[in-house]
Amino acid sequence: MSSAPRLVEITDLKRYFDVSSPWLNRVIEGRPRQIVKAVDGVSFGIAKGETFSLVGESGCGKSTVARLVVGLYPPSGGRIAFEGKEIGEDRTARAQVQSRMQMIFQDPYASLNPRWRVEDIIAEPIHTRKLIEGKKAIRDRVGELLSQVRLAPADMDKYPHEFSGGQRQRISIARALAGQPEFLVCDEPTSALDVSVQAQILNLMVELQQKFGLTYLFISHNLAVVFHLSTRVGVMYLGKLVEWADTAHLFERPRHPYTRMLLDTIPDLDLTGRQRQPVGGEVPSPINPPSGCSFHPRCPFATERCRAEPPNLRDVSGSSVACHAVEEGRI
Amino acid sequence: MADPLLKVEDLKVEFPTRRGTLVAVDGVSLHIDPGEVLGVVGESGAGKSMTGNAIIGLLEPPGRVAGGRILFEGRRIDDLPYEEMRKIRGRHIGAIFQDPLTSLNPLYTVGRQLIETIRTHDEAVGETDARTRALGLLREVGIPAAEARIDHYPHQFSGGMRQRVVIALALCANPRLIIADEPTTALDVSIQAQIIALIKRLCREHGTAVMLVTHDMGVIAETADRVAVMYSGRIAEIGPVREVIKHPRHPYTVGLMGSIPKVGQRREKLTQIEGTMPRLNAIPRGCAFNPRCPKVFARCREERPDPRPTPGGAVACWLNAAAGRPA
Ligand SMILES: Nc1ncnc2c1ncn2[C@@H]1O[C@H](COP(=O)(O)OP(=O)(O)OP(=O)(O)O)[C@@H](O)[C@H]1O
Ligand code: SF4
Ligand SMILES: [Mg+2]
Numbered sequence: 001m002s003s004a005p006r007l008v009e010i011t012d013l014k015r016y017f018d019v020s021s022p023w024l025n026r027v028i029e030g031r032p033r034q035i036v037k038a039v040d041g042v043s044f045g046i047a048k049g050e051t052f053s054l055v056g057e058s059g060c061g062k063s064t065v066a067r068l069v070v071g072l073y074p075p076s077g078g079r080i081a082f083e084g085k086e087i088g089e090d091r092t093a094r095a096q097v098q099s100r101m102q103m104i105f106q107d108p109y110a111s112l113n114p115r116w117r118v119e120d121i122i123a124e125p126i127h128t129r130k131l132i133e134g135k136k137a138i139r140d141r142v143g144e145l146l147s148q149v150r151l152a153p154a155d156m157d158k159y160p161h162e163f164s165g166g167q168r169q170r171i172s173i174a175r176a177l178a179g180q181p182e183f184l185v186c187d188e189p190t191s192a193l194d195v196s197v198q199a200q201i202l203n204l205m206v207e208l209q210q211k212f213g214l215t216y217l218f219i220s221h222n223l224a225v226v227f228h229l230s231t232r233v234g235v236m237y238l239g240k241l242v243e244w245a246d247t248a249h250l251f252e253r254p255r256h257p258y259t260r261m262l263l264d265t266i267p268d269l270d271l272t273g274r275q276r277q278p279v280g281g282e283v284p285s286p287i288n289p290p291s292g293c294s295f296h297p298r299c300p301f302a303t304e305r306c307r308a309e310p311p312n313l314r315d316v317s318g319s320s321v322a323c324h325a326v327e328e329g330r331i
Numbered sequence: 332m333a334d335p336l337l338k339v340e341d342l343k344v345e346f347p348t349r350r351g352t353l354v355a356v357d358g359v360s361l362h363i364d365p366g367e368v369l370g371v372v373g374e375s376g377a378g379k380s381m382t383g384n385a386i387i388g389l390l391e392p393p394g395r396v397a398g399g400r401i402l403f404e405g406r407r408i409d410d411l412p413y414e415e416m417r418k419i420r421g422r423h424i425g426a427i428f429q430d431p432l433t434s435l436n437p438l439y440t441v442g443r444q445l446i447e448t449i450r451t452h453d454e455a456v457g458e459t460d461a462r463t464r465a466l467g468l469l470r471e472v473g474i475p476a477a478e479a480r481i482d483h484y485p486h487q488f489s490g491g492m493r494q495r496v497v498i499a500l501a502l503c504a505n506p507r508l509i510i511a512d513e514p515t516t517a518l519d520v521s522i523q524a525q526i527i528a529l530i531k532r533l534c535r536e537h538g539t540a541v542m543l544v545t546h547d548m549g550v551i552a553e554t555a556d557r558v559a560v561m562y563s564g565r566i567a568e569i570g571p572v573r574e575v576i577k578h579p580r581h582p583y584t585v586g587l588m589g590s591i592p593k594v595g596q597r598r599e600k601l602t603q604i605e606g607t608m609p610r611l612n613a614i615p616r617g618c619a620f621n622p623r624c625p626k627v628f629a630r631c632r633e634e635r636p637d638p639r640p641t642p643g644g645a646v647a648c649w650l651n652a653a654a655g656r657p658a
Contacts, residue, residue, distance in 0.1 A: 057519040164607050194374035194546065194608075199590035199601035206600070221520065228592035228601070251594055265524040266594050267549025271573055282489055282522060 006045035007083060007183060007215050008069065014077035015039040015064050019287065036286045038064040040239035041078070043313075048182075051209070051216040053226045053247075055262070056236035057283050062219045065236075066187045069217060070103045082183075099129055102176035106188035108168035112160040118171055119156035122146070125179030145174040149204060166197035173204065177212075187219045202229060223266050227251055235259045238286055238294040245319035255321040257299045257331070293324065301325040334405050335362035336507055336540050337386065343398035344381050344390065344564075346611075353611040355381045355394065357564040360638070363508065366538040368531075370555030370572065372548055374608055378564040379544045383510045385409070386542070387426055388416040403508070422452050425501030429513035431493035434500060435485040441496045442481035445469070445503060452504035468499040472529060491522035498529065505537065512544040527553050548591055552576055557644070560584050563608055563619035570644025580646045582624045618649065626650060 017036045020026055026033065039061045046052040054062045067073045069080060071087070071094060080087045082097045102125070105111040112121055122142045125131070132138050143153030149170040160168055169189060176184055186205070190198040202225065208214060220226050226233055227247060234244035235258065243256040254260045268274050281298040284290055293311050296302040303324065311322040325331045344356035356378045363369045371379045384390050386401055388408070401409040408419060420426065428434055436444060445465035450456055456464070462481075469477040472495040485493055494514060501509055511530065515523040531554055534541055543555055551558050551572060559569040560581065568581040579585045589602025606623045609615060615622055621631040630649050638645035639652060 057521060166607060195548070196374060196587060196590045196604045197607065199592075199603050200605075202592070203600050203603055222592075223520075224592040224594050227594045228597070248597075261521060263594075265520040267547075267553050269549060269552050269576065269588075269591065269593055271552060271576060276524070276528075282491055283519065 006081075007048040008046040008217070009081040009084070010045070010065075010069065010078070011043050011081075012078040013039055013042045013065065013068060013075055013080065015061075015068055015073055016076045034287050037239045037289070038286065039068065039075075042236070042239075042241050043078075044234055044241060044244060046183075046215055046217060047231075048215055049209075049213055050231035051218050051229050053218040053220060053230040053233045054236055055220060055223060055226050055233060057221060057262075059283060059286060060236040061239040062221075062236055063187050066103065066185045066217065066219050070101055070185050071098050072103070099179060100181055101183040101185060102179050102181040103185045103187065104169075104172050104176055104189045106191050108165050108172055108192065109160075111172055112168055114160050116159075117156065118142075118146075118158055118160070121160070121171060122156070122175045122178050125175065129179060131178075131180065141178070142174075145178055148177065148208070149174045150200075164197075165193050166200060169193065169197075169201055170204070173201075173208070177208065181214070183215045183217070185217045185219075188221070189218075190225065191220065191222065198225070205229070223262060235262065238283065238289050240294070240322065241313065242295065242323070243319060243321045244313075249318045253319070255316060255319050255326050255331075256295075256323050257301055257325070258295050261298075293322075299325075301331055336365045336367075336404060337363040337542070338402040339382075339386065339399070340402070341399035342382065342385060342396065342401065344378070344385050344394055345397040346394050348393075351612070354397075354614075355564050355611060356385065358399075359561075359564075359566055360399075361559055361566065361569060363540050363542055365507065366534060366540055367557065368534055368541045368543055368555045370551035370558040371542060371544045371561060372546065372551050372558055373561035374546060376608055376611070377561040379546075379561050380512050381564075382561070383512050383542060383544045387420050387424055387510050388413075389420075389426070421448070421506070422504045423506050423508065425504070425506040425509040427494075427497055427501050427509060427511040427514045429516050431490065431497045431517075432485065434497045435493065437485055440482050440484055441469075441488070441499075442466075445481075445496075445499060448500055448503040464503075465499075468502055469496070471502075471533075472496070472499045473525070474499075491518050491525065494518060494522075494526055495529065498526075498533070502533065502537070502539075506539060508540045508542065510542045510544070513546070514543070515550060516545065516547070523550070530554060548576070548587070560587070563614050564611070565619060565647060566638060566645075567620065567648070568641075568644065568646045569638070570641055570646075574641070574643060580641060580651055581620075581648045582626050582650070583620045586623075586625075618647075 015038050017038055019036050020033045056062055068075050087094055087097050119142050122145055123138050126138055132141055142156050146153050146155055151170050190201050218229055230247045233247050233250045234241050237258050243259045254263050264276055290297050292308045293306045296306040305324050311324050313320045313322045314327055316326055339361050342356055342359040346353040346355055359382055373379045385396050396409050400407055442465055446461040449461040449464055466477055466481055469481060474480050474495055515526050533539060555572050558572050558575050560567045562583050567583045568575060579588050586602055586604035604623055617633050618631040618636050621627045636647045636649045638647045
């Protein structure tokens with residue numbers, strides 16, 4: 001496992017959402033308060049220059065982690081440190097750290113202000129951080145950024161609706177780069193795009209990472225994309241990290257039963273006629289997650305202990321895995 | 332050889348707009364044999380859903396079939412009056428859409444909807460028998476505790492379970508053909524795998540043919556017998572799945588396959604097809620793919636290539652012209 005100095009270190013991160021009905025309804029209908037533990041004690045570190053990916057099915061808390069990391073939500077518990085310094089409550093210190101990270105979202109339609117010209121969209125971080133002064137200099141910089149994402153400098157005078165989904169995602173990337181970040185959090189940046197356009201954006205992301213030494217936290221539900229892009233991968237299930245490892249290791253030797261199940265769903269594009277384990281069940285509601293290991297109702301290896309006691313992450317030959325069966329050497 | 336179940340000949344779908352008529356499907360020909368799964372794959376705007384909707388007679392106006400013929404069991408169905416087409420739809424041709432909620436009425440229990448559907452298709456079936464059949468269908472599509480779930484409303488089901496209910500609805504009349512448009516796109520990967528397995532099993536057990544419309548080559552690889560690759564309203568390439576995936580002939584298919592990241596094959600760069608698919612009002616002369624094609628030559632810019640036969644299929648590309656006569 002990598003021992004490079006960590007750019008970002010996340011420790012026991014938590015975010016709970018209160019999704020109860022209004023107080024009066026609860027009292028009248030005698031319903032309890034309902035809490036979703038969207039992220040429930042997640043820890044991992046990201047080394048400078050690497051791509052750390054989080055995978056998992058809908059609702060497992062990937063986007064919530066992303067939003068917590070860039071400070072869009074305050075955490076309910078836990079710590080986030082950047083270059084060894086904890087990002088605390090102090091507003092100026094926060095702002096300073098946060099200016100070194102940027103986020104790219106899934107939906108290139110919703111994330112760009114339709115009434116702004118591309119120049120204004122991309123120049124926004126330049127203005128807020130006062131990186132460059134002077135109209136001409138800013139225009140030159142925006143033109144340069146557009147070329148870096150393979151759009152034409154002349155595109156800066158257009159509006160978002162004049163662009164396709166892939167082109168809009170390039171504009172989002174240019175805007176993120178405008179703030180000269182070191183760390184980019186990308187939440188499903190290609191999930192809304194056609195595969196050929198996805199390939200263009202993924203190639204661009206790799207190129208920019210090499211050119212500017214960027215560090216990525218990459219969120220996706222697409223395992224093949226994650227395999228292609230990542231240095232290390234973490235697998236989430238119901239708000240928890242159940243396994244993480246170096247990419248090649250995770251895909252060659254998945255340990256956690258959920259990771260195995262996920263890998264088994266990858267379509268067989270080589271038509272090897274590989275036999276599958278039938279996959280059972282669905283992700284349960286995060287409001288009342290199962291006791292013990294929350295994967296136990298779907299797990300073929302579950303025992304009494306799994307139903308009672310939540311497993312913790314442990315290092316097992318190159319992986320970190322939260323599973324009793326793995327710890328007990330049963331699988 | 333037996334007649335195909337469905338035959339589409341030179342289908343053209345148009346959309347009149349204020350600024351002129353857009354051609355969304357242009358000269359599509361394909362057939363589906365009984366019990367066969369034909370995948371139709373392509374990027375957004377390629378005309379896949381439009382082709383499926385034309386077949387089931389559900390083109391949204393002002394879209395209309397402007398040319399060609401659609402034959403179901405040898406009988407022409409593209410020019411039927413609305414009422415007659417409605418009877419064929421449901422009874423002989425079922426439909427499954429991406430969003431299961433479009434096929435379900437939120438105000439009725441799933442049991443009610445299944446029973447109604449069963450009884451519309453077969454008036455001789457009584458309420459009790461229909462309920463028994465409905466239960467059987469729910470069990471067949473893998474709804475756990477079907478006896479209890481039959482009286483639940485659609486919103487009480489998860490996305491994956493709802494899609495199972497929609498499949499049960501489509502099966503009510505035992506149709507010979509199901510048009511499934513992105514049936515797994517809205518679902519999580521593990522649920523997607525379950526629904527794919529279900530569709531495959533139903534085809535095998537009922538001999539139902541399926542036209543599976545999707546943007547996801549992975550779903551095609553897992554499910555289809557043959558695949559049609561669409562680009563700009565035309566079929567670029569059609570053939571047995573194995574042929575098309577392992578030995579793509581059309582440069583678009585070659586690019587598409589190379590652009591898909593694959594687990595186990597670490598590549599520095601994914602193959603990149605430059606540019607994007609043209610808008611319907613700007614489809615280039617000649618081959619629609621020519622401005623993006625790495626193999627383009629003079630003829631491609633002038634003349635539109637017609638599909639020409641390949642082993643088990645056809646390819647619309649001038650590179651393939653030497654290989655055969657027009658199909
Ligand atoms: N603002 C919020 N208020 C209430 N619940 C929320 C909120 N944001 C997220 N949740 C819940 O927290 C859980 C985790 O959500 P999150 O969006 O992080 O999942 P995800 O892994 O990104 O899923 P997807 O793959 O669908 O994007 C879900 O159950 C979600 O419904
Ligand atoms: S802890 Fe138990 S239930 Fe959870 S994944 Fe491991 S074996 Fe399965
Ligand atoms: Mg998300």
